[in-house]
Amino acid sequence: MLVVGIDIGSRAAKAVSMKNDKILASTIRDTGSDSIKTSYILLKDVLRDTGHTLSDVQYTVATGYGRVLVPFANENISEISCHAKGINWYFPSVRTILDMGGQDCKAINCDDKGQVTNFVMNDKCAGGTGRFLEMIGDVLNVPLEKIGEVSLQSRQLIPFNTICAVFAKSEAIVQLRKGVAKSDILAGLHDAIANRSYNLMKRISIEKDFSISGGISKNKGMVHKIIEKVRMEPLLCEDPQLAGAIGAAIFAREHFTGGKRKAMKIHYGYSDGSGDYFITIDNELCNGCGQCETACPAKILEIGKTEDGNTRAMVSEVSRKRVSYLCPGFTGCSKANEINCHSVCEKNAISHSW
Amino acid sequence: MKAIGLDIGSLNTKIVVMENGVISFSSIAATGEDTESVPRGMLADVLKHDNPDTGKKAWIITTGIGSKSVNIDGQQKSINTCLARGINYLFPSARMVIDIGAESSTVVKLNERGRVRDTANQDKCASGTGLFLQQMSKIIEMPLVEMANISEIEKTKVDITSTCAVFAESEVISYVHRDPPIPKSDIVVGIYASVISRIMAMCKRLGIEKEVAISGGVGLNKGLVRVLGKELGFDVLVPEQPQLVAALGAAILAKELIEKETA
Numbered sequence: 001m002l003v004v005g006i007d008i009g010s011r012a013a014k015a016v017s018m019k020n021d022k023i024l025a026s027t028i029r030d031t032g033s034d035s036i037k038t039s040y041i042l043l044k045d046v047l048r049d050t051g052h053t054l055s056d057v058q059y060t061v062a063t064g065y066g067r068v069l070v071p072f073a074n075e076n077i078s079e080i081s082c083h084a085k086g087i088n089w090y091f092p093s094v095r096t097i098l099d100m101g102g103q104d105c106k107a108i109n110c111d112d113k114g115q116v117t118n119f120v121m122n123d124k125c126a127g128g129t130g131r132f133l134e135m136i137g138d139v140l141n142v143p144l145e146k147i148g149e150v151s152l153q154s155r156q157l158i159p160f161n162t163i164c165a166v167f168a169k170s171e172a173i174v175q176l177r178k179g180v181a182k183s184d185i186l187a188g189l190h191d192a193i194a195n196r197s198y199n200l201m202k203r204i205s206i207e208k209d210f211s212i213s214g215g216i217s218k219n220k221g222m223v224h225k226i227i228e229k230v231r232m233e234p235l236l237c238e239d240p241q242l243a244g245a246i247g248a249a250i251f252a253r254e255h256f257t258g259g260k261r262k263a264m265k266i267h268y269g270y271s272d273g274s275g276d277y278f279i280t281i282d283n284e285l286c287n288g289c290g291q292c293e294t295a296c297p298a299k300i301l302e303i304g305k306t307e308d309g310n311t312r313a314m315v316s317e318v319s320r321k322r323v324s325y326l327c328p329g330f331t332g333c334s335k336a337n338e339i340n341c342h343s344v345c346e347k348n349a350i351s352h353s354w
Numbered sequence: 355m356k357a358i359g360l361d362i363g364s365l366n367t368k369i370v371v372m373e374n375g376v377i378s379f380s381s382i383a384a385t386g387e388d389t390e391s392v393p394r395g396m397l398a399d400v401l402k403h404d405n406p407d408t409g410k411k412a413w414i415i416t417t418g419i420g421s422k423s424v425n426i427d428g429q430q431k432s433i434n435t436c437l438a439r440g441i442n443y444l445f446p447s448a449r450m451v452i453d454i455g456a457e458s459s460t461v462v463k464l465n466e467r468g469r470v471r472d473t474a475n476q477d478k479c480a481s482g483t484g485l486f487l488q489q490m491s492k493i494i495e496m497p498l499v500e501m502a503n504i505s506e507i508e509k510t511k512v513d514i515t516s517t518c519a520v521f522a523e524s525e526v527i528s529y530v531h532r533d534p535p536i537p538k539s540d541i542v543v544g545i546y547a548s549v550i551s552r553i554m555a556m557c558k559r560l561g562i563e564k565e566v567a568i569s570g571g572v573g574l575n576k577g578l579v580r581v582l583g584k585e586l587g588f589d590v591l592v593p594e595q596p597q598l599v600a601a602l603g604a605a606i607l608a609k610e611l612i613e614k615e616t617a
Contacts, residue, residue: 103521125479126520135520166480166489166519167457174387272528274513322533 002052003059003256005248006042007079008035008066011102011130012215014245015042017050017057018253024050026242035066036320043072059256061248065103068278071266077251079244080108080119086247087211088114090237095207098197098226098234099243100216102130107201114247120203127163128196130215135165136189139172140182147186148221154187163196186221194225201230211235213243266306268315269323269353277324278353279315285349286312292341292350297333298326301341301350313350329354355612356412358400359604360393360428361436362420365456365484366571367393368601371400372609380598389420397426413611415604419458419477431607433600434462434473440603441567442468445591449563452553452582452590453600454572456484461556463563468606474556480519482552484572489519490545493526494538498575504539505546505580512536512544522548546581554585567591569599 002024007014013031017024027045032038039062047053054072062073063082070076083099088110097108104123110116126132137144158175162168168189175185210232216222217240227233237243269278279300288311292301300319306312319326327333330352333340341350357372362385371379379400386392397414404411414428417436433453441451442464453460458477465471480486491498512529516522529541549572557566566586568579573596583589593599 124516125518127518131520162478164479164519166485170485177387325534 001058001253001256002050002056003061003249003252004043004046004057005082005245005250005252006039006060006062006064006067006070006073007082007242007244007248008039008062008064008070009079009102009215009244010065010104012241013038013042013064013066014242015039015046016242016245016249017046017052018246018249019050021253023246023249026239026245028239028241031066035069036071039070039072059252061252061255063244063248068267069270072264074252074264075255077248080106080121081116082244082247082251083213084108084110084116084247085114085250086243086245087213087237088112089246089250090243091209091211091235093209094211094235096201096204096210098201098210098212098214098217100128100130100197100212100214100222102215105129105197105200105214107197107204109204109207114250118204120200122196122200125163126165127168128193128200132165132168132193133189133216133219135169136172136186139169140176140185142182142186145218148190148219148223150183151186151190151221152183152224154181154183156184157187157191158184160188160192163192168192190219190221190225194222194229197226198229206230206232208232209235211237211240213237213240215241217241266314268320270321272324274324276353277329279323279327280351280353281313281315282347282349282351283310283312285347286345287347288312289346291344291346295339295344296341297337298328300326324354327352356400356404357605357608357612358397358412358414358428359436359601359606359608360397360414360416360418360421360426361433361598361601361604362389362393362416362418362424363455363600364419364458366597367396367418367420368598369396369400370598370601370605372605375609377602377605380595380601382597385420389423393420393424393426413608413615415608415611417600417604428608429611431604433460434470434475436600436603436607437462437569438464438470438603439468439606440599440601441569441593442466443602443606444593444599445565445567448565448567448591450557450560450566451599452557452566452568453570454482454484454549454553454568455570456488459483459553459556459570461553461560463560468603472560474559476552476556479517481517481522482549484570486519486522486549487545487572487575487578489523490526493523494530494541494545496538496542501542501545502575502577504542505577506539507543508537508539510536510540512540512547514544514548517548517552542577543581546578549578550582550585553582557586562586564588565591567593569593569596571597573597 062070
């Protein structure tokens, strides 16, 4: 059985293809600005050398910050569940997970089946996230992959009494001008972040065994500092950044009930500060009759070929990034126009999120 | 005798000198990297005409985040005390002062004699500080001076949902590149709203009391002050040189010490 797990993170997008409990292929790319496009590229990546095509994939689960934007996913599952599941697949004995991502940090408790029992997260503040390290790497002119190693060369760390990324940046610049070694500055910052992560972990119960996932866990300097604070040796999987995608693939395997692969619900649109703006087209129901194309007063719907070769309705490419301006939403449109995409669609395949 | 107030902030150092009950001198300079040389130099400038032989000529009170790291012959007072005294001198009717500095924001409630009643302070995070505004002004490519002229929404209300300055940065960038473009002035008002929401949270914690005055460098931003006034429902008192309020308060405290000594 071939399943795919896709994890669209805030900074990096990850995908894994799995067949009968074995990882076939995996990939990591930058999320970029267009997550829909990125998710197709990821899919091609993980199928390329396997001799399979999209139609062989029996079930796909998407997770991560951009999970609703994966057009071909059968299901969306939160990244917290997926990380716990993924780590559990490697190490069933793990009960505490620290997930250090690009824009947030989570501490998770799970049971022997990889079910989440408790979690806390910080997604309000950049302190202690990948973004923080990225900024500091920029200021100190050390590539992100190297900052961990450099921090380990420190002889005397510079204590940082702030965790705010903006303040830490100015403090780091001051220290740099004073002539303090980059390694000492980095060691101080790693210490501050490790401390913050440890404080997050203290809010759940820290039980044996312990594991770290997410991109930051590839940073040896950070892992070293966290061991210092937590006083527990973490179990690290091969590529801890992939844990979420692997978890998603395992969910896909568990949730697949057999039968023919169902077509996807595709979400077109975005969410911003003012709300969610998605037009969803259920490709299982849509038959590509084209009635909506003529009915839509804003002319944003069109008929085209989907990735798997079927003729289906879709939101035209030029409109996707401005749907909230072009389309007044279903309530607004149905009041103003008797004929709209909802009223003409016999299969009820179209829905609006606003 | 000179009563000197020295406010060593994270960005600027401010000095106010009072002689015979009136302000005789004031100046502002960038604190610099070592927090030591600039404040010392400013102090030396003020004292250079005094004859060192005639005994103690000046009382010095230091305040601000840098006062702990500078070794100056004088007393240290908390920023809250100084703000309360300073604003009471300028606006005797003020019962609340909002201080927005470069790297911190403080709200102080005071009584009619300029004594502190309650305080709320935020210096852990860049949101709701001057640095946040500066960072945002860079991103929308509009100098702070120009930003200060804006206080009205033109078209769309812009909501910045992130508290963190780093995350808000990406949010603002996405607004800048929105198609159709959102007027920059609307983004600016959104940025103000973000700062003000943090300040208002502190004000509400203490209980808002009329009249409210503003101090600190951000007080120079007329647009933000106007939006803040709208949020409060009444106009905010703005000193001519809002940055100097804490230093002025320190000078007043020094003056009080002199009076105690001579009495």
